[in-house]
Amino acid sequence: MKQVTINDVAKAAGVSRQTVSRAMNDKGEISEETKERVLTAVRELGYRPNRMAQSMVTRRTGTVGLVFSDILNPFFPEVARGVQDVAREQEYNVFLCNTDDDPKVETQILQSLVAQGVDGIIILGSCLGAKALLEFADTYHPIIMTNRFVNHPNINQLIVDNIRGGALAAEHFIQQGHTQVGIITNENISYSRVRRVQGFFNTLLQHNLPCDESVIATGAPTLAGGYAAAKHLLTHQPQLTALFAYNDLMALGAMRACRDMGLDIPEHVSIIGFDDIHLTSIVSPSLSSVRVDKYMIGTKAMTRLLEMVARPDTIFPWQEMPVELVLRESTCLTFS
Amino acid sequence: MKQVTINDVAKAAGVSRQTVSRAMNDKGEISEETKERVLTAVRELGYRPNRMAQSMVTRRTGTVGLVFSDILNPFFPEVARGVQDVAREQEYNVFLCNTDDDPKVETQILQSLVAQGVDGIIILGSCLGAKALLEFADTYHPIIMTNRFVNHPNINQLIVDNIRGGALAAEHFIQQGHTQVGIITNENISYSRVRRVQGFFNTLLQHNLPCDESVIATGAPTLAGGYAAAKHLLTHQPQLTALFAYNDLMALGAMRACRDMGLDIPEHVSIIGFDDIHLTSIVSPSLSSVRVDKYMIGTKAMTRLLEMVARPDTIFPWQEMPVELVLRESTCLTFS
């Protein structure tokens, strides 16, 4: 129950604390012989340095914070797994926090993580305004952020090519001959700021297709939210033959809404989602979606975070993640 | 960028550090007047106590570790959400760690969490042997563990009634007239130790149904694992008309294997999964499953953990979680 301290090891090995420290952090300045002796004692006593004590002097905690809206959205566990795997390699531990897309909660969480002394913070899709983010960045370094264009030396951006993702979806609909298409998006974010919706919307406009606010419905970025939004939209705009959803969960909710309304997919309504979570290929009909490599987002974010920790004065370039349209049964029967 | 310390506040308010500490942790022994003055200084400087420094002396970090096999299994995020929500209320932060059902990794993670100084650890379905767990419990308190019968004052158990869950599944198959049933289970855990399988197996035996190792297949507790196991099992034992799976992911993999083999569900093969993750009602045909209240597992675990932190000398009774069989299309067409 009692913790083994560096003093115990020092005593056991017949050396000073400092020597033990040197042996553990092998920075040289120690003979192989004594190092061996110390490490043996370490093993025998099962000594592990107390991270808090280390942190007091090194100013490093070996922890990072990963912030996102909701762990129940399968998108985030996939990213988290990437973050965690890189973290584990470097003996880092990761705090996972849900904001529920609530700015107040997010602010509180960020403060809590800072007080906790995390070495860095990764925010996946912040719901804070640019002003609040810049203000926060003034007090903290380093921050990794996805899909936000907030320019600050303490923030490194990881941008998914959402505009292109939306455009790919729109182009496919157009190519398939759809002329009446709707959008289901996240009610927590003004859709003019949602780049995947922008890309979709603008592509429609470029092809002179009718597209205005009347064919945009919003809801929570969840199954239930997508269900409600789709039901509302398809009830008021029955002419629609294609739907583009903010994410796969909303798309899946929309699929169910269609089923409940007696609309077949893709015969009556085609649907394209976003993110390409595992679920897309499990459901029937399977869901077409704009794929993003979620695991890689995680590994890239964490890797970059560690680089920034190691070199606090360097300003790193932002990174871009490509997207890819994956066609399945919800848009085209000839694909699987 | 420079951190504000308690000294800065003391200087600004013209008092000693101790007085600042008293004002912050309002333990009395301070006049309203000076307290006000101090708190004003705190606000103005934006002072937040350094958690590490606090931890050094209080022996509390305000952090806990949540350990499970894989965050990609949707079961765990649901539990995690419960843990996190209770944690947030109490200003606790949660480390989430994947073991991949590898004892070595799990051991390493536990050590890492201890070194990190977490106030407690929740282990969901440890893959360590009883000896290793007892050994660990000798060095750490408190530990919350699910579904393991390891008796130790530092460990509090949360037991899901898995035996009954397995029995419920078996009874349903029997009632539906199945006589040739198979089992798909987790290759990482000896099936004789998996209580849900035990409950299923024993119920079959009680009804004199043929049941031996030949109808048990194992695989990773994932979609792919379930797919491979089901394919193997159904190829070698084509007489089977019902499958019971270790968890929903394996069951979903089995469903796909059936589809690929031209077997209809439930006409040719009935399937029951375990956990009742969200997915079960989204897929088509929807999956019957033994339901567990995952969120409540999380809240109960975290709540109990905090009780144990607050009263380290108290030994708390173990808790049980009920299960419930939810019938859907994969077993019975008349249900939804």
Place this chain on the structure above:
DNA sequence: TTGTACGCGTTATCAA
């Protein structure tokens, strides 16, 4: 009611 002095476990500095 307030301030002083010490200790938590570790690393960094500097002298031996």
Place this chain on the structure above:
DNA sequence: TTGATAACGCGTACAA
């Protein structure tokens, strides 16, 4: 190559 000593920021006896 080693060891003594001083931080790191805070809480807590104990003294004033």
